[in-house]
Amino acid sequence: MSQPTRHEIVAATFDSWAEAGRAAGMERGHSDVVVQVIERMEVRPGQRILDLGCGSGWSTRLLAQAAPGATAVGIDVSPAMIARAEAAHSNTIRARYDLGSFEKLEFRDLSFDRAFSMEALYYAVDLDRALTEVARVLKPGGRVDFVLDFYRESPRTAQWAELVGLPMHYLAIDEWCARLARAGFPGARAERVVDRRGPARGSPDPSGDPHLSEELHRAGSLWLCANKPA
Numbered sequence: 001m002s003q004p005t006r007h008e009i010v011a012a013t014f015d016s017w018a019e020a021g022r023a024a025g026m027e028r029g030h031s032d033v034v035v036q037v038i039e040r041m042e043v044r045p046g047q048r049i050l051d052l053g054c055g056s057g058w059s060t061r062l063l064a065q066a067a068p069g070a071t072a073v074g075i076d077v078s079p080a081m082i083a084r085a086e087a088a089h090s091n092t093i094r095a096r097y098d099l100g101s102f103e104k105l106e107f108r109d110l111s112f113d114r115a116f117s118m119e120a121l122y123y124a125v126d127l128d129r130a131l132t133e134v135a136r137v138l139k140p141g142g143r144v145d146f147v148l149d150f151y152r153e154s155p156r157t158a159q160w161a162e163l164v165g166l167p168m169h170y171l172a173i174d175e176w177c178a179r180l181a182r183a184g185f186p187g188a189r190a191e192r193v194v195d196r197r198g199p200a201r202g203s204p205d206p207s208g209d210p211h212l213s214e215e216l217h218r219a220g221s222l223w224l225c226a227n228k229p230a
Helices: 004-018 022-041 059-064 079-088 128-136 160-164 172-183 210-219
Strands: 047-053 071-076 095-099 112-118 139-148 189-193 221-227
Touching: 004 022, 004 079, 004 128, 022 059, 022 112, 022 189, 022 221, 047 059, 047 128, 059 071, 059 079, 059 095, 059 112, 079 095, 112 128, 128 139, 128 172, 160 172, 172 189, 172 221
Parallel strands: 047 071, 047 112, 071 095, 112 139
Antiparallel strands: 139 221, 189 221
């Protein structure tokens, strides 16, 4: 019997998270930061947005409602997460959810205005290939907004890869900016976003250890923003 691929291992992990009900916990833990970022993204009417690692689709739906006529497409490698997203979908929202990997986006060149991701990019099997694919499907002048909690300037997250049981890209802020530049997104801007609910509310720490939540809260989520040259 052949060994499972890295993509299959990631998919199986998140399938098990979906079946255990962890998608709802991720939404609770990250919702305030995502709302803050989307409010400041200034999504324009009619824009088409790609949501990388959409999970149960909650951020995809928020993106689709950020401006009149906006549409959002979420992708995820986990069939169980996509099933959760479709089950929670409303036909009043211009969103859809596709099964797929970051490294092979099944979209035409120049087909999106924006790309978003929350707590997902560091799971990419091939990060450089994933970022290059995002650049391919974005229109000239298109913008990426990537949010993640797992980065070196938030040292309490250092053990997350071991706890999750998956290889994960643990990069410093300047390393993330360099990866973006290499993929075609020069001049990336980095900002930390702190959950307004305080350290006791919905810590995203996967270990579930409440003693880590205060330091995680102070470090904040890393928001990376960059534009593809026009």
